[in-house]
Amino acid sequence: MHLVESQNANFSVDFKEALINPNTPQGGLYTPAFLPKFDGYACKNLSYKEFALELIKSFKFGYEETFKKALKSYDKFDDKNCPIVLQKINEKLYINELYHGPTRAFKDMALQPFGVLLSEFCKDKKILILCATSGDTGPATLKSFENNPNIKVACMYPKNGTSLVQALQMRTMKAENLRVFAINGDFDEAQKTLKNLLSKEDFKNKLKNYELCAANSVNFGRILFQIIYHYYAAVQIGKKLDIIVPSGNFGNALGAYFAKKMGAKIDKIKIASNENKILSEFFNEGVYDLRDKKLIKTISPAMDILISSNVERLLFDKFKDKRTKELIHQLKNQKYFKLNQNELESLREDFEADYCTDEECVKFIKNSKILIDPHTATCFKLFNENKIQIISSTAEWSKFTPSMMKALFQKECINEKEDIKRIAKEFKVELKPEILELFDKQDESVESIESEEVENKILEWINQ
Numbered sequence: 287m288h289l290v291e292s293q294n295a296n297f298s299v300d301f302k303e304a305l306i307n308p309n310t311p312q313g314g315l316y317t318p319a320f321l322p323k324f325d326g327y328a329c330k331n332l333s334y335k336e337f338a339l340e341l342i343k344s345f346k347f348g349y350e351e352t353f354k355k356a357l358k359s360y361d362k363f364d365d366k367n368c369p370i371v372l373q374k375i376n377e378k379l380y381i382n383e384l385y386h387g388p389t390r391a392f393k394d395m396a397l398q399p400f401g402v403l404l405s406e407f408c409k410d411k412k413i414l415i416l417c418a419t420s421g422d423t424g425p426a427t428l429k430s431f432e433n434n435p436n437i438k439v440a441c442m443y444p445k446n447g448t449s450l451v452q453a454l455q456m457r458t459m460k461a462e463n464l465r466v467f468a469i470n471g472d473f474d475e476a477q478k479t480l481k482n483l484l485s486k487e488d489f490k491n492k493l494k495n496y497e498l499c500a501a502n503s504v505n506f507g508r509i510l511f512q513i514i515y516h517y518y519a520a521v522q523i524g525k526k527l528d529i530i531v532p533s534g535n536f537g538n539a540l541g542a543y544f545a546k547k548m549g550a551k552i553d554k555i556k557i558a559s560n561e562n563k564i565l566s567e568f569f570n571e572g573v574y575d576l577r578d579k580k581l582i583k584t585i586s587p588a589m590d591i592l593i594s595s596n597v598e599r600l601l602f603d604k605f606k607d608k609r610t611k612e613l614i615h616q617l618k619n620q621k622y623f624k625l626n627q628n629e630l631e632s633l634r635e636d637f638e639a640d641y642c643t644d645e646e647c648v649k650f651i652k653n654s655k656i657l658i659d660p661h662t663a664t665c666f667k668l669f670n671e672n673k674i675q676i677i678s679s680t681a682e683w684s685k686f687t688p689s690m691m692k693a694l695f696q697k698e699c700i701n702e703k704e705d706i707k708r709i710a711k712e713f714k715v716e717l718k719p720e721i722l723e724l725f726d727k728q729d730e731s732v733e734s735i736e737s738e739e740v741e742n743k744i745l746e747w748i749n750q
């Protein structure tokens with residue numbers, strides 16, 4: 287199967303091409319023309335990696351040996367045999383822990399295998415990967431390409447928009463092929479800078495022999511791996527269920543929707559937002575309205591996003607390319623679009639949505655029997671006792687200790703390393719060393735730059 291462009295389905299490229307160069311001629315996103323059927327329930331007894339390979343094969347992209355290699359990257363997770371941990375809380379509630387990889391957030395689920403795919407596809411090329419992060423994509427991308435001889439990564443993060451642990455994860459990675467820029471601005475600013483550079487011919491020409499690529503979830507190579515864990519978990523439980531997803535750029539939730547279309551017995555995909563409730567408005571009212579909205583800083587920073595890129599793939603799947611183009615152009619030009627009643631009803635067949643304030647989020651953390659991070663906590667707003675539900679748990683709590691201290695003990699965090707140990711002891715959980723070690727690593731004070739300076743900084747570095 288080839289992937290088509292969301293704003294012009296007559297244009298298609300093969301999987302490898304879409305992965306290496308996610309930039310499309312019309313400015314849309316590469317996405318499957320349709321979702322293949324896959325009988326995951328017949329694969330119940332396969333291991334996670336075997337299940338994943340069967341699901342990927344159903345797309346008929348080819349590259350089977352390369353995918354096998356990519357899936358081996360899950361050997362680096364806590365349990366070599368299965369990268370996820372599906373916890374049963376009670377008859378109605380399961381938590382799908384997706385953060386057992388090297389950087390303790392679900393971004394590793396896709397970026398670890400993605401890193402192998404890109405390296406394998408680009409053995410005879412030099413690649414510069416641009417990455418804009420709200421906190422977790424950055425560390426996961428840097429980790430995935432650390433010391434790769436042909437691939438350089440330039441990563442931008444909003445200076446005051448991530449947790450300390452997330453910033454340290456990026457700043458303490460010292461490999462020669464990696465550069466990190468703290469920018470003055472929020473995530474939307476970082477993502478905008480990235481999109482501008484990706485399409486700027488003059489910039490590309492100055493990169494000499496480097497080709498430009500992006501690791502954000504605009505890349506279909508990431509979405510593919512985000513279908514698998516939803517389907518796999520649904521198969522393990524076996525019954526019809528809902529999946530609740532803490533959402534920002536809508537990559538994770540889109541994976542759940544694609545899993546449903548492929549055959550997973552998922553009833554509703556429930557979208558949890560924080561106070562940046564653009565997605566909950568979208569699914570409840572059918573409007574995407576950026577006019578006079580300002581980004582609000584919350585305790586779930588990875589969801590502090592207003593421009594949710596992957597909604598475009600959903601529009602394509604539901605309403606086809608012409609309508610997608612129309613809606614996305616309206617959003618660009620008028621900062622607003624509105625679906626008609628039929629379209630909204632079509633969304634409501636698969637989705638529900640609500641948002642969770644910081645205040646509510648703190649209560650959910652405090653009242654939870656197990657440790658949950660502030661992103662995962664937003665999902666409890668959508669939990670109801672009548673159905674079986676899986677909450678998608680996207681990060682380990684240890685990345686957000688100041689918020690955890692406030693929620694659990696109503697205390698300010700003074701020494702983050704000590705407080706992490708204290709919480710772990712109190713809840714009798716074992717911690718992997720990766721997070722604690724960060725506090726012992728050298729961390730030169732960072733200089734932040736304006737987003738306009740990023741271009742020159744990258745060129746200086748590449749051409750030195």
Ligand SMILES: *Cc1c(COP(=O)(O)O)cnc(C)c1O
Nearest residue numbers: 422534535536537538588680681
């Ligand atoms: C990235 C991220 C999210 C949002 O996921 P999307 O796929 O962008 O919707 C939620 N929680 C955490 C911890 C994240 O890192």
